Amino acid sequence: MTARRPGLWLYAVLVAMAVVYIFPFLIDVATSFKTEPEAAANPISLVPQTFTTAAYEQLFGGDAFPTWFKNSVVVTLFVTAGRVFFDSLAGYALARIHFRGRALMFAILVAIMAVPNVVLLIPKFLVINQLGIYNSYAGLIVPLLVDAAGIFIMKNFFESIPVSVEEQARIDGAGTFRLFWSVVLPMARPALVTIVILSFQGSWNELSHFIVAANDPELTNLTKGVASLASNQLGQGTKYPLKLAAAAVMTIPVAIVFLVFQKRIMNTSSGAVKG
Amino acid sequence: MTTASIRRGQNRDGWLFVAPAMLLLAVFLAFPVLMALWVSVSDWRGVGSPFSGDVGFVGTDNYANILTGGSLQQRDFGTAMRNNVYYVLLVVPIQTAVALGLAVLVHTKALKGRGFFRTAFYFPSVTSAVAITVLWLFLFNSTGAVNAMLGWVGIDGPNWFGDARGIIHTALGAVGVDAPAALTDHRALGITWWEWLAGPSFAMSAFILLAVFTTSGTFMLLFIAALNNVGDEVEEAGMVDGANAWQRFWHLTLPMLRPTLFTVLTLGLIGTWQVFDQIYTGTQGGPAKTTLTPAYLSFQTSFNSQRWGEGAAIAFILFAIIVVLTLLQRWALREKS
Numbered sequence: 001m002t003a004r005r006p007g008l009w010l011y012a013v014l015v016a017m018a019v020v021y022i023f024p025f026l027i028d029v030a031t032s033f034k035t036e037p038e039a040a041a042n043p044i045s046l047v048p049q050t051f052t053t054a055a056y057e058q059l060f061g062g063d064a065f066p067t068w069f070k071n072s073v074v075v076t077l078f079v080t081a082g083r084v085f086f087d088s089l090a091g092y093a094l095a096r097i098h099f100r101g102r103a104l105m106f107a108i109l110v111a112i113m114a115v116p117n118v119v120l121l122i123p124k125f126l127v128i129n130q131l132g133i134y135n136s137y138a139g140l141i142v143p144l145l146v147d148a149a150g151i152f153i154m155k156n157f158f159e160s161i162p163v164s165v166e167e168q169a170r171i172d173g174a175g176t177f178r179l180f181w182s183v184v185l186p187m188a189r190p191a192l193v194t195i196v197i198l199s200f201q202g203s204w205n206e207l208s209h210f211i212v213a214a215n216d217p218e219l220t221n222l223t224k225g226v227a228s229l230a231s232n233q234l235g236q237g238t239k240y241p242l243k244l245a246a247a248a249v250m251t252i253p254v255a256i257v258f259l260v261f262q263k264r265i266m267n268t269s270s271g272a273v274k275g
Numbered sequence: 276m277t278t279a280s281i282r283r284g285q286n287r288d289g290w291l292f293v294a295p296a297m298l299l300l301a302v303f304l305a306f307p308v309l310m311a312l313w314v315s316v317s318d319w320r321g322v323g324s325p326f327s328g329d330v331g332f333v334g335t336d337n338y339a340n341i342l343t344g345g346s347l348q349q350r351d352f353g354t355a356m357r358n359n360v361y362y363v364l365l366v367v368p369i370q371t372a373v374a375l376g377l378a379v380l381v382h383t384k385a386l387k388g389r390g391f392f393r394t395a396f397y398f399p400s401v402t403s404a405v406a407i408t409v410l411w412l413f414l415f416n417s418t419g420a421v422n423a424m425l426g427w428v429g430i431d432g433p434n435w436f437g438d439a440r441g442i443i444h445t446a447l448g449a450v451g452v453d454a455p456a457a458l459t460d461h462r463a464l465g466i467t468w469w470e471w472l473a474g475p476s477f478a479m480s481a482f483i484l485l486a487v488f489t490t491s492g493t494f495m496l497l498f499i500a501a502l503n504n505v506g507d508e509v510e511e512a513g514m515v516d517g518a519n520a521w522q523r524f525w526h527l528t529l530p531m532l533r534p535t536l537f538t539v540l541t542l543g544l545i546g547t548w549q550v551f552d553q554i555y556t557g558t559q560g561g562p563a564k565t566t567l568t569p570a571y572l573s574f575q576t577s578f579n580s581q582r583w584g585e586g587a588a589i590a591f592i593l594f595a596i597i598v599v600l601t602l603l604q605r606w607a608l609r610e611k612s
Contacts, residue, residue: 018395028410043420090296099289118549118570119594122577123307143303146296176288205403207552223405227556230409247406258401
């Protein structure tokens with residue numbers, strides 16, 4: 001068994017593992033096109049005997065699901081835009097501007113990253129409530145507009161850009177914001193794409209924040225809505241095709257982004273954690 | 276432009292640039308933690324501001340209610356701790372081993388379809404916990420795909436998410452062992468030693484498999500990055516010395532992966548103590564509280580039972596556990612290296 005020529009056993013193991021990781025998603029999609037009795041009777045088959053789009057029609061025909069979808073889209077767009085702007089602004093300052101208190105700001109940032117998310121559930125609700133933004137889009141969006149890890153990624157990237165690129169513009173009399181906006185930021189496209197992907201994925205999949213930030217059905221997003229579907233709050237029966245269709249719909253945007261930016265995601269998520 | 280004025284400009288610009296981000300982080304992360312710390316030592320009931328005059332300081336009462344006294348709150352906390360301990364003990368080693376195994380296999384030179392395999396293993400990591408939990412509820416229901424497959428090899432699978440039996444108890448029961456009085460008479464955190472030793476329930480076991488399924492891909496990427504850094508020289512030197520594949524892995528590669536191993540174990544420990552989304556979506560602590568976790572209990576105590584002080588106290592105990600374990604682990608791994 002040399003490192004040069006992988007043996008058949010290796011392919012066998014990898015294919016078996018790949019089936020384990022992929023098969024559940026295929027079952028999800030297949031079952032969403034089955035009738036309810038068939039989903040219960042035949043949980044493994046990937047080809048529906050009676051192909052039906054009833055589950056999707058029910059989801060998109062009702063009032064609730066389209067609202068959840070819309071809210072997820074709105075929140076994700078704003079959060080992503082906010083993070084791109086605020087993370088890069090702060091990252092630039094921490095990487096490039098020699099201001100008094102920079103070391104302190106950086107230390108605070110590291111400390112904030114260490115606070116486990118679940119500890120913040122109650123306190124976040126308390127603050128959102130105190131600020132009077134409970135049950136509003138502001139409550140859903142504003143607390144997510146900045147993320148410490150994103151600032152980190154931007155800071156690391158800006159540090160890798162040679163200082164000399166800013167010197168020419170500075171001699172021409174450009175101010176700091178101008179330097180940042182028109183000279184450095186366009187060079188940071190790879191890092192910005194990373195932030196876009198991570199923010200998209202993070203805010204689209206986020207659940208706990210939305211649980212504590214609102215209880216108005218009009219402000220329910222996909223994760224919260226589908227979670228309520230799962231715990232059978234809507235009617236009786238198992239309704240597996242319906243639930244799995246909902247799960248599939250919420251997975252599709254993430255899957256598309258993943259497949260389009262695959263290379264970048266694979267390379268950056270490891271870099272992101274290393275900080 | 277003088278040096279002083281440049282410096283002044285830099286100070287001003289620097290603060291202007293970091294201010295929005297730092298303000299948001301302070302308002303929604305730092306300040307809330309302090310606020311919850313106050314709630315955890317107060318008798319606030321969820322109405323009005325926790326800082327208003329009629330909210331009183333109760334010292335460590337909330338913590339004492341959870342940790343002592345034999346109340347329902349204490350039993351629930353003990354049960355949640357037991358459940359989460361098993362979750363951590365099983366998920367962390369398994370996900371680390373699976374991730375490392377996948378990384379080593381995928382890292383093989385001249386492997387065809389590397390990209391495909393990586394994509395397949397990583398995909399569950401990018402999808403939402405809610406969507407995968409919904410899928411899991413279907414796969415693991417009593418007549419679901421998992422039990423159908425177990426049926427192929429003659430195993431009569433349990434009703435996973437409805438089965439509250441501990442897997443250790445079930446195994447012991449199968450060989451005729453029942454609870455000895457010595458273990459049922461003594462309690463820790465409100466539940467008996469026998470209950471501590473029950474093992475994770477079948478329901479919790481399904482969540483354990485779910486965690487491995489969704490996290491091994493992420494950690495695989497970390498290991499792949501580390502393997503790339505190790506480079507081929509070490510491997511080749513080992514080959515020249517006549518070490519076989521297993522010896523090369525165990526004595527050469529693994530020691531060089533130590534920093535990554537540390538990262539993966541730490542992130543694993545931090546993550547597994549916070550399991551929430553899956554419980555909220557799936558079982559909400561049931562059956563018979565065997566999937567209750569401190570994170571979910573903290574949420575439930577505050578938002579459903581309106582016992583905010585105790586809920587916040589549970590969150591801080593959890594925080595302390597995570598910090599202590601992370602430090603312990605750091606210390607343990609430093610000692611040897």
